[in-house]
Amino acid sequence: GRVEQVLPKLPGRPEVVVADPPRRGLGRAVVDAIAARGPARMIYVACDPASLARDVALFAGHGYQLTQLRALDAFPMTHHVECVALLEPASPRH
Numbered sequence: 001g002r003v004e005q006v007l008p009k010l011p012g013r014p015e016v017v018v019a020d021p022p023r024r025g026l027g028r029a030v031v032d033a034i035a036a037r038g039p040a041r042m043i044y045v046a047c048d049p050a051s052l053a054r055d056v057a058l059f060a061g062h063g064y065q066l067t068q069l070r071a072l073d074a075f076p077m078t079h080h081v082e083c084v085a086l087l088e089p090a091s092p093r094h
Contacts, residue, residue, distance in 0.1 A: 004033040018043045026052030034064035042087040065090045
């Protein structure tokens with residue numbers, strides 16, 4: 001099923017969520033579904049920096065902040081770049 005429909009049905013609160021979406025990014029519905037689960041960490045692997053920036057802003061609206069970011073030249077001699085971002089709650093969740 002679609003991730004935004006399956007996530008709410010999973011039991012418990014995940015410690016970490018790892019996402020590697022297509023170039024268009026996660027989008028609002030998936031970000032909302034992930035944030036509603038309240039993971040302590042979100043690892044986001046992105047192939048489009050613009051989509052990553054948009055989705056990081058959506059996560060920020062849920063109280064997450066970007067704490068680390070690494071860019072990887074996975075495809076030398078091209079304009080493509082992979083980014084790995086770590087998002088964590090701006091304040092600890094209990």
